[in-house]
Amino acid sequence: MARITNVAVQMDHVSSINIAGDSTFAMSLEAQARGYKLFHYTPNQLSMRDGKIHATAEPMELRDVKGDHFTLGQPEKIDLSTMDVVLLRQDPPFDMAYITATHLLERIHPKTLVVNDPAWVRNSPEKIFVTEFADLMPKTLITRDPKEIADFRAEMGDIILKPLYGNGGAGVFHSTRDDRNFSSLMEMFAQMFREPFIAQEYLPDVRAGDKRILLVDGEPVGAINRVPAENDARSNMHAGGRPEHTELTAREREICTRIGPALRERGFIFVGIDVIGDYMTEINVTSPTGIREVKRFSGVDVAALMWDAIERKRA
Secondary structure (H helix, E strand, C coil), X not given: CCCCCEEXXXXXXXXXXXXXXXXXXXXXXXXXXXXXXXXXXXXXXXXXXXXXEEEEEEEEEECCCCCCCXXXXXXXXXXXXXXXXXXXXXXXXXXXXXXXXXXXXXXXXXXXXXXXXHXXXXXXXXXXXXXXXXXXXXXXXXXXXXXXXXXXXXXXXXEEEEECCCCCCCCCEEECCCCCCHHHHHHHHHHHCCCCEEEEECCHHHHHCEEEEEEECCEEEEXXXXXXXXXXXXXXXXXXXXXXXXXXXXXXXXXXXXXXXXXXXXXXXXEXXXXXXXXXXXXXXXXXXXXXXXXXXXXXXHHHXXXXXXXXXXX
């Protein structure tokens, strides 16, 4: 088996994270516990010269101590092809900067294993990839034509409107059939976003929670339910959603069985899907979260399962 020694983590700066709920921190802690040497860098420290991919990175040591969770060493320019694994873990937005990073990291993958596969991350935007499984989704429209969206709302009644490449619940609106702000909302979206928008049938089951299911190498390994605040339509924990223990239903296992082969074909080692009631709304492949909450509520160590899968891939 090819032994893992050096792991580079491309992430938002470690000083900015909330360790209580940060999945990248959980992954990195587990890597450190296995004896891997960690290197930390942010996306703006990535570069390519003469076909070689480098990053100005700092050796990183972590501690599960709030307010004292990291130590960084002296910055050094490293050739990322000398790493065994690169974790692609900065948060979206999934914009041209993110896409450019995937093009650069694709140059070193799979000799250096990039998790998740950068080419497939680029080709699988989270709110578009999921449409390959249209029968598992609520009714969904992707367009920036305001008449199409108005007609869709007239047909559906209540809808959810959100940016196509957003994340963390930002810019998500619940628009009711008689919402007098609808035209203003469409004007605001048109000014803010060049790309199409996504409109989905509103699922009342969201009031009972939006379930985040974590999959490792295409298999479900844990889940949490995220219950929205009373005065908010969003269940994302960034937006005030409350995590709680949950178990997978037969329908949710059916969804995971359906999508598992597609995840494995694309080299997606770690994925988080969102399920409301009987319907899947997103397949998150860029920087899924939920590892620490799953361990806290169910005891399942998803980070350990992920590194087991990475070690198998490196074999």
